[in-house]
Amino acid sequence: MTPAVELRDVSVHFGRTVALRGLDLSVAPGETLALLGPSGSGKSTALKAVAGFLRPTSGRVLLGGRDVTDEPPNRRGLGVVVQSYALFPHMKVVDNVAFGLRARRVPRRAVAERVAEVLALVGMTGFGDRYPRQLSGGQQQRVAIARALAIRPPVLLLDEPLSALDAALREEMVAELLRLRAELPDTAVVYVTHDQGEALALADRIAVMRDARLVEVGATPELYHRPAESFTASFLGASNLLPVEVVDADTVRLGHLRLAASSAGLPAGGAVALGVRPHRVGVRAVPGPMTAGSGQTGSAPTDSGPTDSGLAARLLAVQWRGTGYRLDLELDLGHRLRAEVPDVDGLTVGTRVEVSIPDGCPLVRVA
Template sequence: MTPAVEFRDVSVHFGRTTALAGLDLAVARGETLALLGPSGSGKSTALKALAGFVRPSSGRVFLAGQDVTDLPPHKRGLGVVVQSYALFPHMRVAANVAFGLNARRAPRAEVASRVAEVLDLVGMGAYARRYPRELSGGQQQRVALARALAIRPDVLLLDEPLSALDAALREDMIAELLRLRAELPDTTLVYVTHDQGEALALADRIAVMRDSRLVETGPCEQLYRRPADGFTASFLGAANLIPVEVIHDGTPSTVRLGGRELTAEPTGALTPGQAVALGVRPHRVGVGAPGADTLPALVRAVQWRGSGYRLDLELEATGGTIRAEVANVDGLAVGAPVGVSIPDGCPLVGVGS
């Protein structure tokens, strides 16, 4: 089936600066793809190349099989919601939402009907006569969504639309976007974010980006549970990357850590003696009294996080620091010796041989 969106070896350069390098990526119709990465990773540049706001230095961009690389933004038929919402301050809500329809010279009766329909869809039907300055941040975000949806786009682009909202409102808007997804099953969403929680909550698939390049892509659960790349493991879920040595290749594999043997899930071909990293999420690190069945460590930092504690622990076996999340610390202080337990079944991430 022809992808709704496709990047073919797309690069973007600004002078000597590479903002996007050789992106090959396809998004299916009705799929929600999250472009996830830190600032400067190239995710927003990819979205702008798709929207037509920047022109690729090389490569091609396709929508539903049509090469749109040379088309201006207004001819691509995309809905776009940017971080600042970009509402027209001198226009009332209804006029903002109608802007794209009026630009397409839609009949007046159709414009009025469609504006009412999409405002109701996002829960803003009672605010049609207000100006943007009379709305909260979350309400402005809903209006921006309504404006993007008014033209019935096959593809909706969202560039960090929740980053300006407070934590509680962000959770409400994630729920709102999930509801919209369910009501618009044929609409393809490309969602740019640096927030892993948003990506995991909203996306069918995540494309992880770093230093202007695509690192890894796959279904959310796969990338979270079995990332193939070390950056994915650490950025998506803040996994500890603990150096281990492969003893036996297989499914599961056996690795050695500080004189102890653990079973682990491989994410690629391994050879005995190979140096790899064991990806262990902080909440899976066990912390207790030192003992024969644990790995010795020292507490280097203790942070109370409200729902529990975050510990930075220096592992004697590696000399490196790992992070643990525990419900209580039972009086543990910085410098205290502890015993660390690492569970079987964590994924392996190759770091060289």
């Protein structure tokens, strides 16, 4: 199948600044690909290269197998939605949505029918005579999406479209985008975001980017549960990265613990770490004297202590997060890690604790 979007060794330089370096990536028709990464990682630059807003310094951009590297944006036939909405403030909603159709000299009756169709698709029927200033942020974003979809683009580019919305509206718009994706099964979507929740909810595949480079790309569940790179594990799911000794292909040693690890696709050699999600870390109090907050342990507890299945640690900080608690811990091995637990019965700052690490955590390459 010919990719809807293909980037071949695309680099973008601004003088001596490298904004994108050697990106190879493709998106299939009907697929949603999220470009995920921190600010300055190159994800928006990649999207602008696809849209035609930036010309690559080197490499080629193809749409449906056609090389469009040297073509302007208006000849690429793409739908684009940006975080600022970019609606024309002096135009009513119907005119904003109809803009691309009229630029293509679509007959007036067909324009009216298509505008009504896409406004219904995004739940904005009845708002056609309003101006953007009369709409909420979420409504303006729906109009921007309707305008992008009006021309029936084979590819929809979304550049952090929800970042200007509050948390409640973002949740609503994620649900709306999921519904739209089901309504448009043949439209390829490239979704740029720094929000891992949006990427996990919407994308079939995720491309993780950092420092103008592609770090790793894969199917969303696979990348979340079995990342190969330490940056992916820490950025996508906030994994704790614990240095371990590799015993064999499926087993590692952490202190006195031997743990089964998932290492599919990880080449032999090089430094590795175990990626442990905070919600998978078990924590229980261990009786014994200790000076809270001093950072120094007292005498070892005599009635109980860490078991063969756990690691000794000290609780450094507790944060209530509404749905549970975030714990910052320091293992006696010297490593810091974070846990997320539903309650903190018997746990206070300075408490001696036992930490349990589950089998099956991914083994990741340390850059």
